[in-house]
Amino acid sequence: MSxxxxxxxxxxxxxxxxLAALLCGxxxxxxxxxxxxxxxxxxxxxxxxxxxxxxxxxxPGTVLQDRLTVTxxxxxxxxxxxxxxxxxxxxxxxxxxxVTLPPRTRAEVPLALTVPxxxxxxxxxxxxxxxxxxxxxRVPVRVRTxxxxxxxxxxxxxxxxxxxxxYALVNRGNAMLRPRLAVRAEGVFGTLLDRPExxxxxxxxxxxxxxxxxxxxxxxxxxxxxxxxxxxxGARDEAEASATYLxxxxxxxxxxxxxxxxxxxxxxxxxxxxTGRAAPQPPPDAKPAVQPEPPxxxxxxVEAQPPVDTEPLLKAGAKT
Numbered sequence: 001m002s003x004x005x006x007x008x009x010x011x012x013x014x015x016x017x018x019l020a021a022l023l024c025g026x027x028x029x030x031x032x033x034x035x036x037x038x039x040x041x042x043x044x045x046x047x048x049x050x051x052x053x054x055x056x057x058x059x060p061g062t063v064l065q066d067r068l069t070v071t072x073x074x075x076x077x078x079x080x081x082x083x084x085x086x087x088x089x090x091x092x093x094x095x096x097x098x099v100t101l102p103p104r105t106r107a108e109v110p111l112a113l114t115v116p117x118x119x120x121x122x123x124x125x126x127x128x129x130x131x132x133x134x135x136x137x138r139v140p141v142r143v144r145t146x147x148x149x150x151x152x153x154x155x156x157x158x159x160x161x162x163x164x165x166x167y168a169l170v171n172r173g174n175a176m177l178r179p180r181l182a183v184r185a186e187g188v189f190g191t192l193l194d195r196p197e198x199x200x201x202x203x204x205x206x207x208x209x210x211x212x213x214x215x216x217x218x219x220x221x222x223x224x225x226x227x228x229x230x231x232x233x234g235a236r237d238e239a240e241a242s243a244t245y246l247x248x249x250x251x252x253x254x255x256x257x258x259x260x261x262x263x264x265x266x267x268x269x270x271x272x273x274x275t276g277r278a279a280p281q282p283p284p285d286a287k288p289a290v291q292p293e294p295p296x297x298x299x300x301x302v303e304a305q306p307p308v309d310t311e312p313l314l315k316a317g318a319k320t
Contacts, residue, residue, distance in 0.1 A: 037074035040130035040137040043067035043108050053140035056113055064113045071106035080132035088143040089126030121147030122174030122206050151175045151233025160225050160243040165214040171204040177231040185225045
């Protein structure tokens with residue numbers, strides 16, 4: 001009876017596959033691309049009901065406090081560096097600028113925000129920035145300085161050019177503004193453009209200046225454009241600009257006609273002056289000069305030649 005060689009050959013691949021599967025199960029999983037395995041957010045609430053940003057308010061000179069939670073969900077230690085950015089971010093100081101977290105732990109880092117003594121009442125914004133593991137997380141920070149609020153909005157540098165209305169908006173107050181714009185244009189025969197007031201897609205921070213454009217491809221040759229901007233808190237302003245465009249072809253033709261008229265006028269003056277010099281008139285009290293009789297000559301009489309004017313020609317427009 002022969003040995004069962006074929007069965008051993010069939011069992012060998014099955015054992016090899018089972019051993020490979022066991023080794024794959026023992027090996028650590030490969031890193032997958034995705035969000036970082038750590039997070040930073042304002043302290044308070046739960047992961048599902050977390051605060052979207054740090055909000056603080058106080059009078060000038062007040063020190064305001066809050067906390068930032070940093071969570072390391074990975075399997076390796078993590079070092080995170082903290083700093084502030086932006087206007088309100090420059091007022092932030094962290095209890096520790098660098099935090100090292102063991103795997104699967106979290107830390108609450110205290111922060112202190114000092115409202116400057118010269119801060120004007122109104123809103124200021126910034127960010128708390130956490131950097132670690134090659135990633136950066138920015139947490140918004142909003143601060144309201146308590147005091148009288150002034151809403152002041154200006155529109156300036158209005159001009160009409162190339163089918164476009166250009167203008168600039170300036171926030172001259174201390175409150176955050178969301179401007180609204182109305183456009184009206186008047187021409188020679190009445191109203192040419194009337195766009196009702198509408199909100200603009202921007203938020204204008206105190207002291208900020210923004211340049212914007214308003215399309216008007218069919219602008220006429222002569223027009224006066226008036227812009228009106230408003231915002232909450234009673235802020236409003238108006239500005240206008242006028243534009244007049246002269247067609248090129250009529251202007252060039254008019255210039256050629258004018259040059260032709262000047263040339264004709266100069267030519268007429270030249271002819272008139274030349275004619276006057278060719279036949280000068282004697283003065284009123286001058287007596288005619290007596291010409292001696294020519295001596296008699298033999299032969300046929302000789303025709304008298306007209307006198308030759310030897311004076312140089314006068315240029316057109318020269319004084320005599």
